Amino acid sequence: MGEVMHDIGVIGLGAMGLASAWAGVRAEASVIAFDAFEPGHTHGSSHGETRMIRRIYSEGRVYMPLLERSYALWATLEAETGERLFHQTGGLDIAPEGHDLLIQSRACAEAHDLPFIQMDAATANDCWPALHLPEDCSVIQSPGSGVLMSDAANTALARLTRAGGAQLQWNTPVSSVQPDGDGFVIFTPDGESRVRRVINAAGPWADDFSPCLRDVIRAERQVIGYFDGPPGDVPPFQRILEDGRRLYLLPAAMPGRWKFGLYHHRRQSGPEFRGASEVDAEDRRLLTACLKAVLPGFPPPDRFEVCRFTNTADTRFIIDRAPEQPGLVILAACSGHGYKFAPAIGEAAVALALDMPATVNLLPFTLARQTKL
Numbered sequence: 001m002g003e004v005m006h007d008i009g010v011i012g013l014g015a016m017g018l019a020s021a022w023a024g025v026r027a028e029a030s031v032i033a034f035d036a037f038e039p040g041h042t043h044g045s046s047h048g049e050t051r052m053i054r055r056i057y058s059e060g061r062v063y064m065p066l067l068e069r070s071y072a073l074w075a076t077l078e079a080e081t082g083e084r085l086f087h088q089t090g091g092l093d094i095a096p097e098g099h100d101l102l103i104q105s106r107a108c109a110e111a112h113d114l115p116f117i118q119m120d121a122a123t124a125n126d127c128w129p130a131l132h133l134p135e136d137c138s139v140i141q142s143p144g145s146g147v148l149m150s151d152a153a154n155t156a157l158a159r160l161t162r163a164g165g166a167q168l169q170w171n172t173p174v175s176s177v178q179p180d181g182d183g184f185v186i187f188t189p190d191g192e193s194r195v196r197r198v199i200n201a202a203g204p205w206a207d208d209f210s211p212c213l214r215d216v217i218r219a220e221r222q223v224i225g226y227f228d229g230p231p232g233d234v235p236p237f238q239r240i241l242e243d244g245r246r247l248y249l250l251p252a253a254m255p256g257r258w259k260f261g262l263y264h265h266r267r268q269s270g271p272e273f274r275g276a277s278e279v280d281a282e283d284r285r286l287l288t289a290c291l292k293a294v295l296p297g298f299p300p301p302d303r304f305e306v307c308r309f310t311n312t313a314d315t316r317f318i319i320d321r322a323p324e325q326p327g328l329v330i331l332a333a334c335s336g337h338g339y340k341f342a343p344a345i346g347e348a349a350v351a352l353a354l355d356m357p358a359t360v361n362l363l364p365f366t367l368a369r370q371t372k373l
Contacts, residue, residue: 006032006167008353009186009195011174011209013039014046015150015339016331017201018157019346022077025164027350032193033166034186036173036205039158040151043276044203045308046339048224049151049253052236053340054091055144056114058105059315062364064112066344069360073343074148081156084149089251091145092124092237094131097138099240105140117141128234130297134242147236147250150339174202177209179325197353200322201331204274204310210322210330215372217318217333220269220309223283224261225291225301231255239294247294258298262290263336269311279304309336312370317341319348319365329353330367 008024010017010033017033024031037043055071057063074086095101102118109116118140121133133139162168175187183196200209204219236250249260265286288300312318315335322328329352331345338345344360351358 005183005194005196006030007196008032008199008350009184009193009197010034010199010201011177011186012044012201012203012205013158013168013170014044014201014203015154015157015342016334016345016349017199018154018161019342020199020201020331020349021161021166021168021346022157022164022343023347023350025161025166027354027356029350029354031161031166032169032195033161034169034172034174034188036171038170040154042305042307045310045334045336046154047151047307048259048305049149050250050259051148051150051339052091052238052248052250053086053146053148054093054142054238056093056105056109056116056140056142058093058101058108058238059337060104061108061111062316063341064108065360066341066348069344069347070341073347074153077153077156077160077343080160083152083156085153085156086146086148088144088146090141090143090235092235093140093142094124094133094137094237095240096136096242101238101240102138102140105142109140109142115143130233130295132294132296141235145236148340149253151253174209177328179327184327196327198328199331199349199353200328201349204308206310206330206332210328210332212322212324212367213318213330213332216312216367216370218269218311218373219271219274220264220311220336221266221273221277222261222307222309222336223265223279223287224259224305224307225287226252226257226259226303227291227299227301228256229258229298241294247290249295260287260291260301262287273308277306279306311335311373313373314370316369317345317365318367318370319345319352319362320367321352323367327353
């Protein structure tokens with residue numbers, strides 16, 4: 001066993017792991033981090049050109065402290081790299097009049113004194129004719145929302161983290177984590193690494209290293225589509241469809257390209273969906289039909305890719321110490337809406353690991369409040 005003992009060992013180098021490693025070096029901790037795959041791989045939840053970031057958060061006001069901190073840290077990342085990673089485009093929440101999504105969005109905006117415009121379907125269709133909204137819809141426009149260049153952000157996080165002295169071990173699967181005296185030993189095919197604290201950011205594989213997550217998190221297969229369309233024709237949006245499903249759309253990295261998805265499009269969840277899978281004919285059929293129904297003026301999707309959600313029963317994140325191993329911090333189950341929060345979640349994980357004061361209230365994200373799936 002080597003003599004070097006790092007302050008923090010991170011398992012998983014998706015967005016949450018990279019953000020944790022970055023937060024670690026910013027806290028002047030020594031960091032070693034591992035991922036089973038190569039940089040930019042497509043086996044988890046963090047790949048893809050862009051992500052939406054919504055300044056008004058319809059999922060609930062409990063997320064707002066994390067969101068506000070994330071906006072600040074995305075700006076810090078831009079300043080430290082000199083890259084533009086956030087594009088403030090504005091965004092739309094669209095739903096049938098009286099739907100809970102609109103109620104929560106408006107309550108969030110009013111509670112946090114955020115600017116917004118609420119309009120009916122006719123007004124929205126005048127502003128953005130491509131939307132083709134039925135007259136029973138209502139729209140909340142959030143000027144502060146926008147798009148994150150997620151692939152570029154992941155690369156920037158890795159670069160800054162390495163520059164800060166962290167060791168990033170790609171293509172290095174972790175086989176186990178074992179308590180050892182005043183720390184832990186992380187076992188990989190390349191050997192053993194001693195660390196004082198562990199941050200488990202392994203996504204759908206997190207329960208391999210934290211048994212307390214078994215029956216609490218579940219992997220879900222999700223497919224995203226891409227298509228060509230006129231640049232800037234509509235802002236990024238999420239929309240509750242007539243059948244209750246939720247569709248989202250945002251620009252891809254290349255001008256004139258668009259990305260969209262349908263939450264829980266086939267409800268394929270369970271441990272068998274942790275691994276890689278291919279896009280199939282049913283994925284193409286379902287997403288193509290949905291896009292045609294919602295945006296009939298746009299061309300059909302011409303590319304698809306698979307990603308994974310790691311869900312909890314109520315879709316809230318878990319940011320907490322493991323009850324059986326307080327030196328191990330769990331970052332799990334971002335439930336398909338976590339990327340935008342990555343820098344604040346990573347900072348919170350490092351604060352827990354190093355017993356530093358928390359930057360945000362984490363009580364809404366404890367393991368104890370979760371129920372079994």
